[in-house]
Amino acid sequence: MSADHAHALPAGVRPPTYSHFEDLAQQEESEKLGMWAFLITEVMFFGALFTAYTVYRNLYPEAFMLASSHLNPTIGGANTLVLIVSSLTMALAIRAAQTAKYRQVVWLTVATMIFGATFLVVKYFEYMEKYDHGLFPGPTMFRGEQFGEHAGGARIFFSIYFAMTGLHAFHMIVGLGIMTWVLIKARKRYFTPERYLALENVGLYWHFVDLVWIFLFPMLYLLGAHVHGIEH
């Protein structure tokens, strides 16, 4: 389809994958800008939840501190570390593709996936523990009496906690799906020093999801109620 453009290119320059682009530069610029624009929609998507959190935290500061003390900052912190490391391996995978270290791309992708999966497994056990302690905010499951007069606010806190971390976990699962595609392509040496933009865009997505957690962790886990004396 783009044969008439292809033969005009200097030797060694790859033609665009899709025939409606003039050249590779135009295609790659479009794809890069497209990814950033997509991430902006993601910011707005999470933004509504951050707004809800801010409003309720201002309305019910004490209930939020009390409810927050039921989250385990050690586990949350460990998970944060796992995610940050996964972001590092992701960035290194892109670097490996740029420097044509094809086997490194594969194992760094695998490492990123393992760290991502670890995060989700830990999250699963955290969710189960919350459920067992009557902290899931459904009307019959939530045991509000442990929060006394702050039962309502605490239930709102856990509603937001499950909505935000759930949505974040969903993004992680989608990310793992994309990583599977990356892994298949990487094994075929698809990502090369001339062609790593798709990998870089996956990386942008992965870092974004990571970054959301970097905000979620202090907002939800580190509200200060863990200080002795305030605890219920």
Next chain:
Amino acid sequence: MGSAGTGNMASTGTADHADDASRENYLNNGYGWKSWLLTIDHKRIAVLYLISVSFFFLIGGMFAVLMRLELATPKGDVVDAETYNRLFTMHGIVMIFFFLVPSIPAVLGNFFVPIMIGARDLAFPKINLLSWYIYVVGGIFTLIVAVSGGVDTGWTFYTPYSSTYSNSQVALTAIGVFITGFSSILTGLNFIITIHKMRAPGMTWFRLPLFIWAQYATALIMVLATPVLATTIFLVALERIFRIGIFDPTIGGDPVLFQHLFWFYSHPAVYIMILPGMGVISEIIAAFTKKRVFGYSFVAFSSLAIAILGFMVWGHHMFTTGQSVYASMVFSVLTMLVAVPSAVKVFNWSATLYKGTVELTTPMLYALAFIGLFTIGGLTGVFLGIMAVDRHLHDTYFIVAHFHYVMVGSMVMAYLGGIHFWWPKMFGRMYPEFLARFAAIIIFVGFNLTFMPQFIVGFQGMPRRYHTYPEEFGFFNLLSSAGASILGIGYLLPMLYLPWSLKWGKKVGNNPWNAKGLEWQIESPPITHNFHGPVTVTEEAYAYGDEDAHEAGHGTTNTHGQKEATSVR
């Protein structure tokens, strides 16, 4: 397909169209359902959208017919209150999310944004197709809701009624709207990237047709606002399905927060539903006055100003629902500011008409109707933005009339005007002009007869969303129902004669209106890649007035120097 090189054999016959049937174009380039349902051609996707939004327009219209039938008399004699609640909710949801939001962007925008900037397709053709499928899936959810009892919350889904108390299909509807939102996001994303990165050499920002500026501003709103609606609707669905409490006032949740989040999308969405129409009107007015749109850059920037200001006025929907009075004051002032860029457009269109050679074709009739009706709709919006006036008019028929003047009186008029304007380009055949003018006049009369009386009953205090009303409002409601039947007939006419014209309409040349713009320099219907070779733009948008330019081929040429065909009108 393929060879974009020396396409002269195809274009030699374009002037007289003797060999039109043999000429390859996007419509005869492949037949069968696969060539349509798996297409990544922006023009074919636009046609898919055209069919599906027309379908939903009919569905939404049917709900409106039933409502006006009920409201013809003061008593509740056609449907009961419960059913009526479902009717106006379904009417609103179908018309807003499945007709108005995708109408001009996804049909005319999809078709003409790449062509008008000299590109072969949108930046992401597969995502474009995906957006249509997402739209269809969302639509199927909504149809399931319609046949399984409907939803009665109003299109605004106000909590806690929607999240806790309503006994209708809220969750399914929410999922449908949530899904459809992504189709809108993807369309907007595609337009932004396309307009930034795919413009032909020489097509600078200030040579862009004003339609493109309007689509760009719309796309910004789609990308920035729609995700917020998605989250909000997602929270309502979560609250409904899992009974978690985010907006539940019984545990201290804040329903007003829902309204803030909802209107943060839904007010900018009003501009998703009007800005593309404004873009269409700029094109039509330039083409039928044969003049450059007066104050081009002001009209271009007014689109961006409307998009930006549109994000800062959502609170004017909440003057009476427990918002702080100081916040309301700020929102009130900002709301009035939106009138400024809107007025810039209206004045500049009027100034373009002045001393122009105005041709009263069907698209132009729709454009003139748009200017008048939008002025009424816009100015009544300023009334409603004033806090004291709003306290009286909130939730009355005045507001129903106001937003129908903007959305139906303006956007649907612009949509129909645009469809008629570009119909010969899209399908290579002319619609029946006399019948079309007749339909335009019927629609204009029917529209005003339907909604003008609603301003009056609304001002007198008749509240919206009730299926019965006191006798004293009877006359104006009967008038409104009578007008609705005329309007309905008016809408049916294009739905009949436009498909008719596909087979029996008069064949036309490439530029039946003698208009400027890249889309009028390529064949009708266009080939799959739109242009036969690289496009270079060397002149401003709407370079009318210089008659020599007409002979010289517009300063914009394809590789093989294809000239514009003469008008056959």
